[in-house]
Ligand SMILES: Nc1ncnc2c1ncn2[C@@H]1O[C@H](COP(=O)(O)OP(=O)(O)O)[C@@H](O)[C@H]1O
């Protein structure tokens with residue numbers, strides 16, 4: 496079993512409120528990602544779960560049992576850090592075996608565990624090499640194997656892919672998902688990279704300034720962001736936000752008017768933000784709902800081009816075919832898929848889109 500429930504975690508360092516009532520319910524066997532920018536409180540949350548940080552308030556339950564006061568060693572959790580050094584004088588095999596040796600496992604148990612882990616991470620042929628004889632990516636895999644060779648209640652991973660180059664990071668994303676599935680273990684994985692979160696997680700908790708903004712599946716967090724901040728943090732290119740207000744059955748912005756979606760209930764005059772993702776906008780199709788603008792810039796990305804369109808004083812990011820062309824200043828009409836739009840209260844930032852959908 497590997498259920499982790501952290502409730503109402505509070506922790507301050509002097510004047511900094513690192514955790515301001517963090518609650519996470521991590522189901523057994525899930526790949527649970529805590530996503531947030533630097534300083535959001537991700538590491539502190541993991542350390543609190545591991546028992547390495549004394550809390551001001553809150554509780555940690557492991558498999559239903561209150562473990563708030565337990566010493567780290569009694570929690571049966573494995574922490575995997577951003578940077579982990581291998582023992583330089585030991586072979587990969589001995590590096591991976593070291594946590595099991597420390598627990599006085601038998602040689603046959605150790606051999607079986609190292610074999611299983613090295614086949615999972617595709618490092619069988621490295622086992623007799625020392626760290627100096629391996630590439631960075633190979634060392635990373637060996638280090639990961641060493642961390643994963645134990646069978647703790649849950650693995651707590653703090654940005655373990657941050658130090659890798661992009662190609663290897665992308666590769667390791669797929670590997671980690673595969674490893675998670677084959678181990679069936681609970682992973683609590685911390686990252687500031689929304690792509691990692693969306694691609695690997697069963698559930699994502701989005702953290703900002705020590706507060707959980709939203710918990711959900713990657714699809715829920717992407718398609719139904721609870722607030723303007725989550726909408727902006729998740730998704731690339733960033734969601735475009737246009738200031739507007741409700742007027743009867745219309746949304747009125749700077750130089751534009753769109754039909755107000757029925758679910759966006761707001762009294763007239765209330766300041767709102769219309770959130771539009773690049774893939775829900777088009778400069779190539781014609782539709783009823785459209786915004787007048789002018790071409791501001793083109794960002795070719797190989798498989799697609801992101802077109803920046805100026806609407807009033809704001810810039811909209813629009814996804815287009817890679818062959819799209821145009822000159823800055825050219826007048827454009829941007830078609831909006833209003834069914835997929837988001838509307839936020841400009842004051843509280845909260846989404847108005849959820850209630851009526
Ligand atoms: N030991 C510490 N002493 C003082 N401030 C700390 C300490 N650890 C973390 N903080 C502060 O708490 C906040 C959250 O930190 P952290 O949990 O490391 O964030 P993250 O991992 O999301 O980047 C930050 O403002 C950080 O500076």
Ligand SMILES: [Mg+2]
Nearest residue numbers: 537538539653
């Ligand atoms: Mg951190």
